[in-house]
Amino acid sequence: MDRLRRKVAELPCALLLFVQLGALLAYPFIETRRGDVQEVGRAIFGLIGLVVLFLAVRAVRATPALTWVAAGLGGPVVVLTIAEAIWTNNTTLTFWSSVLHALFYVYTGYGLLRYMFADNWVTRDELYATGATFTVVAWGFAYLYLAVQIAYPHSFTIYGESGEPGTRTWFELLYLSITTMTSTGLSDIYAVEPHARAFVLLQQIAGMLYVALVVARLVGLTIARFRQ
Template sequence: MESSSMNLWPSFAGPLRPLTRRQRWVRNVRETPSAVLLFVQIALLFVYPYMETAALGHYARALIGAAALVVIFLAVRVARATPALTWVAALLGGPVVVLTIAEAIWQDVVPLAFSSAVLHALFYFYIAYALIRYMFADNWVTRDELFATGATFTVVVWAYAYVYQTVQFVWPNSFTVHGGELPGTRSWFELLYLSVTTMTNTGLSDIVAVTPHVRSFVMLQMLSGILYVALVVARLVGLTIMRFNR
């Protein structure tokens, strides 16, 4: 009787069709927004040197920065963003995109560049907070959370690079190049290089902080790198091991 009743139940599900390569790619992008963010920032590390030497490098860097901000905002929206996170990200991200484009139109305007650097730093720090909150939301480690571990690290690196750029406006000649060059204004890629070497605690950068104020920020970034590995990465590694043991 049970078998006949089950057979009488109409079946509306057709045969499952295998996903095409494009459909699988789109699905992976939607399911792992943190991976998209991470790979875009890594790709920019190879693009920025060409932008530094190109004739229209200032315009190109502004466009790439605006594209990176869009990717970051979408990644956070997908990563279980709360309503509060949505409006805060929009409140910071909207002006950041506008100022990035404005820098390409009106070059060498100090107040505009200073405001852009400050908002960039705040926006990236908030994105880092959002990703950490996303990783700490539960005790189950997903594939996207593993990518979020790397994405958070690169986001913090970008944030401190903009902090150093802001410091240059407040305290001029804060940086010098090892080897006898006089202190001066460092380019964006040089500050990003300093941020990467400081965050990873490798100490390989030839760019040196020479004023007390900027040295405080450098020390703060060193502590941030160590605490990130000790608290965030160690937690995800522990949860991953626990998952496999179960």
């Protein structure tokens, strides 16, 4: 147990990455629930979100970024997440919660980038931070899309959907976010309103720059390390 605690303390970005990857597998079971079980699913959804928030703040503490900024954003997000679980149909509450979630995850991504660019030596945790930064930013854009959908209804549609575009779930928007970030183009969900398309374009540019600047730099430093 002591060895496990030391590993967790040494690799905060690895823990953040694995919890987020685990959440990807858990969300489908939560969203497909119906009736009374759905309320339990929402509670579990909120709990997973709070755990990810805690791990994100913990990961930022290991970076040169300001912890109090992350904590200052994380505190209101926790309150709004709990409020969302109580008042599930309050769109105003959901909108501001989504905006703060997006700001929090984007700032966490910024902190992880500073962590990876702080020196010219690649540690194991910095390699995990490469994946954690990607997932954190993808999470942030998913919440941003959720806010856009509330501000501009019918912003996103799904392939083959007839009539007026419906309301996409958060997990569907996360699916769109990750496929956009990876530039695979595999998503059957796409933006149809100008404001939504603008943010999708920003994420496409961010994904391209992430691979070109961050991943390429870490790969180059890792290869140089083994050649020494």
